[in-house]
Amino acid sequence: MIRHIVAEGIGTAFLLAIVVGSGIMGERLSGGNEAIALLGNSIATGAGLIVLIHVFSPISGAHFNPVVTLAFAFHREVAPRTAGFYIAAQCIGAVLGVWTAHAMFAEPLIQLSYKVRAGPAQGFSEMIATFGLIGTIFGMRRSRPEQTPAAIGLYITAAYWFTASTSFANPAVTIARSLSNSFSGIAPTSVSLFLAGQISGAVAAVIFFRWLFADSGCPEGQASL
Structure with a gap:
């Protein structure tokens, strides 16, 4: 159990270091071109996810995401006890990952984001992004479990671009990114909107995909994000 919890914490920490670190790097190198910065951020995140899932999936399942853990608990x-430990480790790891990215780029460790991401479209985008993520995980476990890491990485890369919110799709990631006043940050005042979208998207996905896959086997496989 301890190894599983540590794996979730470390994996989530690396995920946030990738998200925030690549955002800082992209912003510094893009010369003010936000499209280029987002491209670098999305590619790094998707590629990093694939690697992290392959590394940590045999230990903990590589959830790295409270709503994914809750979906598996459902x-x-x-x-339930394991899910609680996983979620705590994910949230702690996410914050440590943000601080690690700040340290690598000589930024102040303790920050608050001023990047407001407000409005119904943002919350709806998070609902769609999370719905799609849960669907990707459970759909791939049913059909091609060995391809789950690649599918999740590719989905998140795509969702960076087709959602207005750039697809946080993860409560731990959302909370941690509010502690970074960088390209990938989110103002604390916007966090509740994102969490509401993510939770509602996850609930809808669990209900829908459980119905959709009810008559077909869903072999044990990998999770993520």
């Missing part, structure tokens, strides 16, 4: 594949 399906009784993760015990």
